[in-house]
Amino acid sequence: MKTNFFFYKKKYSIDPNGIVICKSYSNIALIKYWGKHNNKIQIPLNSSISFSLGKVYTVTRLIYKEKKKMNLSVRVFFSGKEKTSFLPKILEFFHRISFYCSYLRYFNFIIETYNTFPHSSGIASSASSMSSLALCIMKIEKKLVYSLKEDFFLRKASFLARLGSGSACRSIYPGLVVWGCHQSIKGSNNLYAIPYPYEVHSIFTKIEDTILIIDDKPKKILSTKGHKLMNHNPYARERFKCANKNMNRLISILKIGDFQEFGELIEHEALTLHAMIMTSRPYFLCMKPNTLNVIQTVWDFRKNSKKNVYFTLDAGANVHLLYPIQEKTSILKWIYSDLFSYCKKIIESFCLSN
Template identity: 80%
Template sequence: MFEKKFFFNTKKYSIISNGVVTKKSPSNIALIKYWGKKQNKIQIPLNSSMSYTLGEVYTVTRLSFSMIERKKRSIKLFFSGKEKKSFLPKILKFFHRISFYCSYLQYFNFVIETYNNFPHSSGIASSASSMSALSLCIMEIEKKLVSSLKEDFFLKKASFLSRLGSGSACRSIYPGLVVWGYHKSIKNSNNLYAIPYPYKVHPIFTKILDTILVIDETPKKILSSTGHQFMSNNPYAKSRLKCAHKNMNRLISILKMGDFKEFGKLIEHEALTLHAMIMTSDPYFLCMKPNTINVLYKVWDFRKQSKKNLYFTLDAGANVHLLYPIKEKKFILKWIYSELFSFCKKIIESFCQ
C-alpha cells in the first residue's frame, strides 16, 4: 500500500470551478533499455533503465477543465488542432488508473489540446513526452487545489502518474540522466517513479549532443505497449534481464570514469539487444527499416576511419539517435548532413539536458 500512502493527497482541497493549465515536457532516450513489464502489475518494469532527457524534442499540452454540470464526465482530445478520437481510449484508461490518486478529477470535464514538434508513434518516445506533459498539467491542477504542495512531492507524483500512462514517461519529468526501476547499486531507485541519477558524473557526459535521424515518420505497426507484453514468452528474456542488470553496473562505472568509448559501446549493445528481443519475441516483429541498417554500417565505418566519438542508439522504432560529445560537434555534424541525410526523411538536432 506504499503507493496509496505516499501519493494519495489527504489535505483539504480549495474550490475552483474551471481553469486552464499548460505544460511542456521533453522526450527522452534510454541508454539502458527497459523492455517487458511484470505480469499482473500495472506498469512495473522487469528491469531498471536509465535515460537522457532531450532538449528541442518535446510535447506541449494545454488542459482546460470545467466543473461537471451533468452526471457524465466529458473528455475531448485535440492533437495538432484536430480532434483525435482514436487517442481517447488510452487517455480514458490513464484517467481511470490515476483516479484513486487524483480523486478531484471526477468533478471536471476536460479538453486536452496537445502537439509534438516531432513525429508521434514512430519510436522517438512521443508517448513519454505526451503522458508526462499531461501528468504535469494534472499536478498543476492539484497545486491549485492544494496550495501547500511541495515541489519534491509535485515532481515525484507527476513521475508516478506518468508511469501509469506510459512507462518511459516517468523519466521525462526530470532533466539530465534519469533512472527508473529498482537497482541495488542506485540509491532510492524504485519501480513506482523515476529519480534523477544520484551520483557524480564525469564532465564529458554533461555535454552530449543527440542528432536524431528520422528514417520513418509513419506510426509503428506494433506499439511498444504491445511489444512489452511479448517478453513474457520470449525464450531469451532471462538472459536479457541479467544483461541489463550487468550493463547498468557498467554504466555507473563509466559515467564516473569518463570513458566515452566504453559508453558508446555499451549504448550500442543495449540498442541492438533491445531489437534482438523484438525480433525473437512470439509473435516476432521487426522495427528497423533498410535505411536504419545502412546508417548503422555508415556510423561504424566512419568511427573506424575518423576515430571520432560517434555512437548510435535506438528506441523501439526505425529512427536512429546519434550521440557524441559537444566538443566534436563541428566535424561530426558536417559528416552527418553530407553522408546520412539521403537515408532519412529529416534530421532533428537535439541535446541531452
C-alpha cells in the same frame, strides 16, 4: 514501496475552471526497459536510465471546467485536430489515476497538445505526451492544495505519468533519469523515476543527440504489445540480468568519463533491445533497410575517423546519434553529407544535464 504516499488526505478546495500548460521532453534510454510485470500498472522487469532531450518535446494545454456529475469527460486535440483515436488510451489513463486524484471527477477536460517531432515513430512520443499531461494534472492539484512541496509534486507527476506510459515517468525530470529498482542506485524504485543521484563526468554533461528520421509513419507494432511479448520470450530472463549488469557498468563509466566505453555500451543495449523484438513470438522487425545502412556507415566512419559518435535506437526505425559537443562541427558536417540520403528528416537536439 506503498502508493499511499501519493494520497492527499485533506479536502480539496475546488477551483471551478482554468487552464494549465506544461512542456515535457522526450527521452532516449541508454539502458533499455523492455518487458513489464503481467499487470496493468506499468511495473518494469528491469531498471532503465535515460537522457531527456532538449529540442524534442510535447506541449500540452489542459482546459478544465467544473461540473456536477461525477464522471470523466475528455476531448483530445492533437496539432489542432480532434483525435478520437487517442481517447481510449487517455480515458484509461484518467481512470487509473483517478484513484490518486479524486478531484478529476469534478471536471470536464479538453486536452490540446502538439509535438516537435513525428508521433508514434519511435521517439518516445507517449513518454513526452503522458508526462506533460501528468504535469498539467499536478498543476491543477497544486492550485487545489497550495501547500504541495516541489519534491512531492515531481514524484507524484512521475508516478502518474508511469500509469499512462512506463517511460513517461523518466520524462518528468531533465538530464539523466533512472526508473526501476536497482540495488546499486540509491532511491531507485519501480513506482516513479528519480534524477540520477551519482557523480557524472563533465564530458557527459554536454552531449549532442542528432536524430535521423528513417521512417515517420506510426509504428505497426506498439510498444505495449512488444512489452507483453517478453513474458514468453525464451531469452527474456538473460536479458533482464544483462540490463542490470549494464547499469552497473554505466555507473562506473559515467563517473570516469570513458566515452568509448559509454558508446559501445549504448550500442550493445540498442541491438539487444531489437534482438528481443526479433526473437519474440510473434516476431517482428522495427528496423528498416536504411536503419541498417546508417548503422554500418556509423561504424565505418568511426573506424576511419576515430570520432566519438555512437548510435542508439528505441523500439522503432529511427536512429539517435550521440557524441560530445566538442566534436559537433565535424560530426554534424559528416551526418549531412553521408547520412542525409537515408533520412526523411534530421532533428538536431541535445541531452539535457541534471
